[in-house]
Amino acid sequence: MKKERKIKKYNNLSIGWIRITNHGYAFVHINGFQKDVFIPKNKTNRALEGDLVEIKFYMKKGIKMEGEVLKIIKRKTNKFIGILKIHNNYGIVYNTNIHVNILVPIQKLEKCHHNDKVLVQIESWPKKFKNPFGKIVKVFGSYGEYKTEISSLLEEYEISYKFSKKMENEAKVIFSKKVMDIRLRRDMRKVKTFTIDPLNAKDFDDALSIRKLSYDTWEIGVHISDVSHYIKEGSLLDQEAYSRATSIYFVGEVIPMLPKILSNNLCSLQPKKDKLSFSYIFNINRKGKILKNWFGKTIIRSDRKFTYDEVQSIIDKKKGDYYEDIYTLFLLSKILIQNRLKNGALFLERVEVKFHLDKKNNPISLYLEKNNDAHRLIEEFMLLTNQKISEFVSLNLDGGTSKKLYIYRIHDKPDFQKIFLIKKIIEPLGYFLDTKNLKTSINHLLKQIKGKPEQNMIENLILRSMSKAKYSTRNIGHYGLSFIYYTHFTSPIRRYSDIIAHRLLYYYLTKDKNKNEEYKLKTIEFYEKQSHHCSCKERLAIDVEREFLKYMQVKYIRQFVGEEFYGIITGFTNWSVYIDLLLFQTEGMVRLNDIKEDSYVLNSNDYSIIGKKKRKIYHLGDKVKVKLMDANIEKNQIILDWIDDV
Known part of the structure; x- marks a missing residue:
């Protein structure tokens, strides 16, 4: 000490x-x-x-x-984003990042309007003034508008939005050449192949092929877009893709890692077109045993693009296009899931908040999307591919470690202090967590809470107790998936980490065959730096996507101001209670001082409040009734009024 x-x-x-x-x-x-x-x-x-x-x-x-x-x-920075309010002879930029607002003289407000969202730069702060003075550097538009909120968020997080002309031109040159090195590739164009993606997807990273070999054996192909064939290391586009490291998915808008002529066209595995891919092809029997593996470059031709809903309908009705093939893949995916769970994987499936939008991208309805069998089918074959590729690189034929350099997706053990906190929180709700058999116990708990009001709150607690998955050249395995070796290989259109994994795998596949191969292996420090960068950019993307989702939730929920809803208590501070509105899976806040039934204070254990007079206690997970008082887009806040417990 x-x-x-x-x-x-x-x-x-x-x-x-x-x-x-x-x-x-x-x-x-x-x-x-x-x-x-x-x-x-x-x-x-x-x-x-x-x-x-x-x-x-x-x-x-x-x-x-x-x-x-x-x-x-x-100074950390002298530029801030806020909302401009224009008064008689000056403007004030209100922002939530610093404790003071910034004054702008009226003569510096040309082309600015009241309630514009702006980027302001502090120019001076005389000693005798409480507020600094600044100038408007950029106007994003009227606050609360869809395009305004996206462009201001991208500015705040320093995320590139558009590609430069040089980059667009480089992408056009790549697109116009469309080099097809068919000679060096396994030709899979005559094998039944299809994609399964969300309804509005344009960047098809992956496709599945299936061919029956005997009454109980199939050849399955997982085909991933061969992005690294087109994006050469060190090129202008490669530098930009590395800088971005990931595509960002807003509600109704995508900020791609690669120009759309590549991400949505050349690299996308569209139907009825010859496409270059990097594939994992394997033979598997009806018991889910893998009999043979092959890794390499291929050329494919997708016969059909399916949506998840179309595939789910085929599974449910047991009829439709490619029914026999899809149902075979579905049955095999169920075996893969069971094998993972037996091996100790966690089974945590989240509900996602989705919106239907009008033509101006305003949210007109909200729905909660759950993973279905079609989602799980694709997920299992992608997980298997990521696992088998990392095993192929990391292990020798005799099962010993190869000590080859690779990029892994690693996930450390959870924070056990947080696990003990969950244990304390859920016990008043009638649940138990066995810390000696943690994974089994967590999976049992997840089954118990399914469909219950407190499900979302407990799932969030479990997620927060987990370590953050990240990229590294130093493998420690993946705790959540219970894999010893795991990588990210299956989404190179939208993740730079996968491009690194492609380049390294291709190097190991060809280094003994082609001595003049252009790709040269770098130092472990080089790849570790790239891994760390990809991890940081991933966290940034998650944060910005979450913040924009909150804006959409607040914007949508405004129409319900004055109405009453049920919610679950999800958190406490010294002055407020956080409540998850069950109908919307959206968190709002009640100020402790606004609760009229008693004067409540935070209990010393930090996960309950107690009334000073009646001594009534509210715990995390308790169901309460609240009234929606305000949905404030300026502050991205939902304010509730406490009605009573249920």
Whole structure:
């Protein structure tokens, strides 16, 4: 345990990053101290959230450290996104990222309108003024509009939206050449092949082929778009794809990793067209035993594109196009699922919030989409492919480790403190978690809560207790899937990690056959850096997609202001209760002070509140009735009023 630094009574100087609350007071963390230094509201000296500051501090009453900001060493940023409100002779940009609003003189507001969402840059902050002064750098449009919210989010997260002319031209050159190196590929064009995707999908990464070999044996092909054939390492498009690292899927809009002429056309495995693919082809019997594996480059011709709903209908009705083949794949996928679960995999299937949109991309109805058999069919064959490819690279023929360099998708064990917290939270709801047989117990719990009001809340708790899956060259296995070796290979149109996996696999397949092959293996540090970059960009994409989904939920739910709904308590703070509205799977907030039946305070254990007079306790997972009071797009907030428990 590190020793804490000794401090003088007065005039200790140090440097640290400042965190400023919405109320204006702040905290600065200093290395060597367990507790942060408290900075009163009037001592922040024009610092903003995340700035690097120099402070003077002292011990107050021998308990807490208090200080003041002497100077700002480095601003985190001087540009902020907010909503412009125009008054008589000035504008104010209101934003939620910093504790002060920014003033803009009226003469600097040309081409700006009241309620525009804008990017403002701070130009000055005179000592005698409470607010900084700035200028408008970019206008996104009226706040709350679909295009405005997308473009402002992309700006905030520093995500590229359009491709430069140079990149578009490079993509057009690639498209016009359409090099078909058929000679070096296994020709699968005469084998029955199809794609299964969402209704509005255009970037078809994967296709399945099936051929019956005998009464109980089939040849299955999992064909993945051969993106790395077209995107050469180090090219302009490769650099841009690496920079983006992933496509981003908003409600009604996709920000692709590759230009659409490639992602939706040349690389997309469209029906009735010859397409280049990188394939895993295997023989399998009716018991799900894999008899033979083959990995390599192919040329395919998809016979038909199916939607998930069409395939589900064929499975349910046991008739339709390609019924026998689809039903065979479905039965085999069920065996693969059972094998994974027997091996210790977690079976966590999430419900996704989806919207129907009008022509202007306004949400007109909300529906909850669950995984069906068609989704699981595709998922199982993709999981199998990712597993078998990483095993092929990582293991020798005798089963020993090959020590070859590869990019893995790894998932560490969960945080056991969080697991114990879940155990405490669910016990008042009548559920149990056996920490000695955790995976089996979690799967049993997931079965128990299926269809119950508290299902979403408990599933979220389980997800938050899990480590984040990431990319690495250092394999530790995948805890959730219970795979020793696992990679991402099956979505190269939308994930750069998969392009890396393709390049490395092709290198290992051809290095002994073709000494003049253009691809050269890099250092482990090179691929580890790329892996880390892909992981970071993935987290960023998840955050921005989640934030935009919340905006759509708030926008949709506005029409129901004044109506009453049932919800489940999902969280507490010192001043509020968070409630998941069951009908919408959308979280809203009730302020503790607004609960009229009693004065409630947070229990010391942090997962219940208790009334001061009646001593009534509400736990996480309790069902309550609330009234929708406000859906605030400016703050992306849903405000509720507490009616009563159920």
